[in-house]
Amino acid sequence: MASDLAAARDRARQLRDEISFHNHRYHVLDRPLISDGQFDALVDELRQIERDFPELVTPDSPTQRVGHQPAEGFRKVTHPAPILSLDKATSRDELIAWHTRISKLLPEPTSSLAYVVEPKLDGLTVVLHYDDGQFVMGATRGDGQTGEDITANLRTLRTLPLKVPVDRDGPSVPHHLVVRGEVVILLSDFDALNERLVADGQPPFANPRNAAAGSLRQLDPRISAQRPLRLFVYSIVSADGPIPATQSDTLAYLEHLGFGVPAEVAMLDDLNRVADYCDTMVQRRSTFPYEADGLVIKIDDLAVQAQLGAVGGRPRGAIAYKFPAQEAVTTLRGVEYSVGRTGIITPTALLEPVGIAGVTVSRASLHNFDAIAERDIRIGDRVVVKRAGDVIPYVSGPVLDARTGSEQPIEPPVACPSCQEPVIRDEGGIAYYCINAACPAQLVQRLTYFAALMDIEGMGERTAVQLVDRGLVHDPIDVYELTMESLLTLEGFGEKKASNLLASIAASRGQPFDRVLAALGIRGVGTTVASLLVSRFPSLDALQSASADDIATVEGLGPITARAIVDWFSRPRHHDIIAHMASAGLNLHKTKPTLLAEQPLAGLTFVITGTLSRPRSEVQAWIESLGGKVTGSVTPKTSFLVTGADPGGTKYNRAQELHTPMITEEQLTALAKAK
Numbered sequence: 099m100a101s102d103l104a105a106a107r108d109r110a111r112q113l114r115d116e117i118s119f120h121n122h123r124y125h126v127l128d129r130p131l132i133s134d135g136q137f138d139a140l141v142d143e144l145r146q147i148e149r150d151f152p153e154l155v156t157p158d159s160p161t162q163r164v165g166h167q168p169a170e171g172f173r174k175v176t177h178p179a180p181i182l183s184l185d186k187a188t189s190r191d192e193l194i195a196w197h198t199r200i201s202k203l204l205p206e207p208t209s210s211l212a213y214v215v216e217p218k219l220d221g222l223t224v225v226l227h228y229d230d231g232q233f234v235m236g237a238t239r240g241d242g243q244t245g246e247d248i249t250a251n252l253r254t255l256r257t258l259p260l261k262v263p264v265d266r267d268g269p270s271v272p273h274h275l276v277v278r279g280e281v282v283i284l285l286s287d288f289d290a291l292n293e294r295l296v297a298d299g300q301p302p303f304a305n306p307r308n309a310a311a312g313s314l315r316q317l318d319p320r321i322s323a324q325r326p327l328r329l330f331v332y333s334i335v336s337a338d339g340p341i342p343a344t345q346s347d348t349l350a351y352l353e354h355l356g357f358g359v360p361a362e363v364a365m366l367d368d369l370n371r372v373a374d375y376c377d378t379m380v381q382r383r384s385t386f387p388y389e390a391d392g393l394v395i396k397i398d399d400l401a402v403q404a405q406l407g408a409v410g411g412r413p414r415g416a417i418a419y420k421f422p423a424q425e426a427v428t429t430l431r432g433v434e435y436s437v438g439r440t441g442i443i444t445p446t447a448l449l450e451p452v453g454i455a456g457v458t459v460s461r462a463s464l465h466n467f468d469a470i471a472e473r474d475i476r477i478g479d480r481v482v483v484k485r486a487g488d489v490i491p492y493v494s495g496p497v498l499d500a501r502t503g504s505e506q507p508i509e510p511p512v513a514c515p516s517c518q519e520p521v522i523r524d525e526g527g528i529a530y531y532c533i534n535a536a537c538p539a540q541l542v543q544r545l546t547y548f549a550a551l552m553d554i555e556g557m558g559e560r561t562a563v564q565l566v567d568r569g570l571v572h573d574p575i576d577v578y579e580l581t582m583e584s585l586l587t588l589e590g591f592g593e594k595k596a597s598n599l600l601a602s603i604a605a606s607r608g609q610p611f612d613r614v615l616a617a618l619g620i621r622g623v624g625t626t627v628a629s630l631l632v633s634r635f636p637s638l639d640a641l642q643s644a645s646a647d648d649i650a651t652v653e654g655l656g657p658i659t660a661r662a663i664v665d666w667f668s669r670p671r672h673h674d675i676i677a678h679m680a681s682a683g684l685n686l687h688k689t690k691p692t693l694l695a696e697q698p699l700a701g702l703t704f705v706i707t708g709t710l711s712r713p714r715s716e717v718q719a720w721i722e723s724l725g726g727k728v729t730g731s732v733t734p735k736t737s738f739l740v741t742g743a744d745p746g747g748t749k750y751n752r753a754q755e756l757h758t759p760m761i762t763e764e765q766l767t768a769l770a771k772a773k
């Protein structure tokens with residue numbers, strides 16, 4: 099028994115090292131060495147060992163990233179050294195003034211100084227403690243002296259190393275090491291997060307900063323675990339061993355330890371160059387992957403920084419260069435209500451057009467009706483509109499002093515703006531929904547969502563509106579029954595446009611199962627959740643027969659989504675849809691990725707009928723050379739019937755029965771090129 103335990107301990111140690119090595123490759127460096135499946139296998143093996151020998155569970159084990167029970171509240175912690183904030187400059191003159199001030203305090207001429215310029219990340223500041231290389235505690239900045247202990251939440255961040263290498267090549271790690279950084283949500287993750295929240299009936303976040311702070315300060319770490327939080331560190335707060343002497347070396351050292359550090363860092367040796375760089379970056383701020391509200395200029399030599407000291411809690415050796423605010427004040431002319439694919443009704447502000455940082459804004463998000471009531475935003479108000487990165491502009495609040503008394507309150511809708519059916523308020527009370535399953539506005543949104551996920555080009559909102567208005571589509575799956583004839587009845591559709599759309603619809607049949615699953619539009623099941631689901635339930639059948647409890651055990655999935663999935667499958671209407679999906683030839687199970695997938699016709703099965711321009715055997719060889727398959731009779735598996743001159747007969751009739759799409763030889767060529 100003792101030797102079993104010893105062997106298990108060794109193996110667990112080895113697995114933890116391997117897992118954190120691959121985690122770092124994947125999440126920090128973006129250069130994975132093994133497949134997701136291989137990675138999951140390592141984690142599964144470790145979990146099994148820890149289940150068998152609970153005494154082997156360590157706080158830094160990668161299995162401890164999720165699943166902690168909610169904390170009662172956050173414990174207060176005192177920081178080992180004050181977590182200072184920065185003085186700021188907003189112009190070249192202010193930068194020069196800062197430089198003049200510090201020059202006077204230094205014995206050496208400042209012409210020999212070098213400066214590091216980093217983005218000023220706009221997220222939540224965190225202070226992370228490592229003892230002998232192990233992550234032991236993480237806190238918010240709080241008031242700079244004391245912060246809140248959010249260790250359990252921080253552990254869920256995959257970009258946070260639970261262990262830093264004490265003895266990897268290079269400099270060793272001090273026994274106690276405290277680093278400072280910022281937790282952010284990347285702009286590329288922000289919209290998807292809000293979409294997911296809204297789909298789950300929760301209020302969206304106003305901006306990535308609020309989203310990061312709100313997600314980290316959750317009492318239940320399982321919620322933080324589901325949010326796309328990222329950590330970037332930039333300084334060492336305290337250490338009881340040797341650490342680098344410059345800021346540039348500090349960044350390199352922290353990176354070596356396995357932390358993510360900001361990538362957009364400049365080393366400049368002259369203040370004029372620093373000021374020029376700041377000017378350029380004002381224009382380029384939207385190229386940062388995260389929201390940055392400015393730059394931080396730091397004297398590279400940390401001894402010089404120390405010598406300069408701090409005044410009023412702000413170090414003299416560094417300064418924040420703030421970007422101009424991306425906001426403006428304008429008049430709120432009205433509110434438009436739009437219906438989303440789940441029936442949720444969202445208000446959009448219609449504004450007197452106003453320029454914000456070079457872009458004219460005439461519409462902005464009002465978030466939800468609670469946010470409107472809370473901020474008391476009224477039609478006719480002068481309102482503050484903000485923009486952040488590429489995020490949709492939003493109304494942050496009214497200018498109360500500008501009120502004239504003629505402003506009108508904004509009422510939540512009582513009827514759906516599209517189908518006029520009564521609107522209901524959800525249980526949580528934040529969202530208003532149209533629950534009419536036949537609501538055309540919902541269908542248009544479901545259709546464009548489906549088309550986007552299935553990569554059907556040319557099926558934007560305009561086309562979707564036409565298809566729904568004409569009654570050609572009653573459910574997104576009906577797109578597989580569209581014909582040249584029906585498309586030609588739509589305004590603006592000629593043969594070319596119609597055949598391109600048909601080819602693109604046809605090509606979408608090759609989309610993998612996880613895409614198809616996401617395209618169903620089940621609440622909470624976007625592309626990320628769909629891939630998680632598919633790795634456990636490799637077919638629609640398997641998922642359909644799973645219980646909510648089974649589904650909820652998939653890592654990264656909560657009980658609400660699990661319930662939504664089971665509910666979706668329990669609706670008879672959805673059984674018809676599943677049957678249609680099968681007959682349309684969509685992938686309803688996980689297919690092994692093969693090299694063939696890169697070939698344009700991979701995964702597609704063709705049947706040929708009628709006379710073609712080339713001998714049939716030649717066309718067959720050509721299809722096969724592009725990865726397609728040719729069979730002799732039409733079955734539900736057939737992707738297309740290729741029709742030559744004078745089609746007819748059994749194949750043709752069978753294809754009509756099965757709604758197999760028919761394409762001409764020309765369309766087939768277009769399809770091979772389109773993919």
Ligand code: IVH
Pocket residue numbers: 182183184185216217218219220223279280332333360394413416418
């Ligand atoms: S240096 C003494 N560098 O901006 C060191 N701060 O008032 C002072 N911030 O909330 C901080 N990105 O946490 C530094 N690259 C960066 C930063 C950064 C964001 C935050 C900081 C604080 C505020 C500065």
